[in-house]
Amino acid sequence: MDHKLIQRAAKDILNSKKTIAFTGAGISAESGIPDFRSAGGLWEKFDPEEYADIHAFHTNPEKVWLMLKEMFSLIMTAKPNPAHLGLAELERMGYLSSVITQNVDGLHQLAGSRNVIEFHGTHRTLSCLKCSFTLDGTSLKMEDLPPRCSRCSSLLKPDVVFFGEPIPWEAQTVSFKESKSCSAVLVIGTSAVVYPAASIPITAKERGAMIIEINREPTPLTDGISDYLILGSAGEIIPAIIEEVKRIR
Numbered sequence: 001m002d003h004k005l006i007q008r009a010a011k012d013i014l015n016s017k018k019t020i021a022f023t024g025a026g027i028s029a030e031s032g033i034p035d036f037r038s039a040g041g042l043w044e045k046f047d048p049e050e051y052a053d054i055h056a057f058h059t060n061p062e063k064v065w066l067m068l069k070e071m072f073s074l075i076m077t078a079k080p081n082p083a084h085l086g087l088a089e090l091e092r093m094g095y096l097s098s099v100i101t102q103n104v105d106g107l108h109q110l111a112g113s114r115n116v117i118e119f120h121g122t123h124r125t126l127s128c129l130k131c132s133f134t135l136d137g138t139s140l141k142m143e144d145l146p147p148r149c150s151r152c153s154s155l156l157k158p159d160v161v162f163f164g165e166p167i168p169w170e171a172q173t174v175s176f177k178e179s180k181s182c183s184a185v186l187v188i189g190t191s192a193v194v195y196p197a198a199s200i201p202i203t204a205k206e207r208g209a210m211i212i213e214i215n216r217e218p219t220p221l222t223d224g225i226s227d228y229l230i231l232g233s234a235g236e237i238i239p240a241i242i243e244e245v246k247r248i249r
């Protein structure tokens with residue numbers, strides 16, 4: 001972990017009028033939820049075209065639920081890790097305005113973050129695509145999966161955004177408002193290959209924001225959008241930045 005960059009990030013956060021975080025699956029890796037595109041990631045096991053596309057759900061919901069069950073089993077037992085907890089602390093200290101997350105695991109909220117925008121929806125509620133019945137899924141157990149609609153008995157779909165589905169309007173509007181009005185973005189644990197999500201840091205950059213990337217490896221943002229990349233695990237880097245903020249503020 002590059003301590004000079006940790007110190008630089010802490011200084012940039014303290015000098016920033018408004019800082020937001022933009023997170024991807026990498027921030028939850030240390031909570032035991034594999035990401036999508038690293039080796040051993042979810043898309044190595046389940047081809048996203050066959051399992052994560054809305055048309056796949058319409059044609060073969062039972063098959064898609066094989067992947068969803070795997071996701072639910074990981075999410076149900078996952079706990080926030082020091083990276084999630086660090087962002088929640090940064091918000092409490094008044095140095096973080098919002099977390100825009102691509103994740104659907106709810107770990108930012110569990111860690112105590114209050115202003116969380118779920119750009120790709122949430123696994124916590126499920127909807128019926130036939131009769132628009134909705135279910136609060138927070139009390140679902142593995143044995144309840146896949147859940148059926150109590151009105152028309154079709155298989156329910158978690159309110160996560162599948163490929164081919166629109167981003168929830170409110171999440172999209174608030175996210176771009178945040179990206180246009182911030183002066184720094186902490187881009188944490190995302191491969192930045194999925195749009196429109198990946199345009200959030202790009203939009204911020206175009207308006208002069210400082211882009212601080214935290215990832216185990218470079219991404220398409222690293223060269224040209226990020227001001228600097230702090231290489232390593234979010235679970236170590238975020239707490240180190242918070243400690244440095246506390247030390248120098």
Ligand code: APR
Pocket residue numbers: 023024025026027029030035036037038041048102103120188189190191192193194214215216217219232233234235
């Ligand atoms: N610390 C920091 N970065 C990490 C860690 C970690 N411990 N573990 C993995 N990473 C990085 C990887 O190097 C990679 O760049 O996190 C990134 C994860 O990338 P993806 O698996 O592509 O996840 P994400 O960017 O969130 O995917 C975006 O794609 O499949 C869709 O809807 C899904 O929201 C998801 C979207």
Ligand code: ZN
Pocket residue numbers: 128129130131132133149150151152153154
């Ligand atoms: Zn129904």
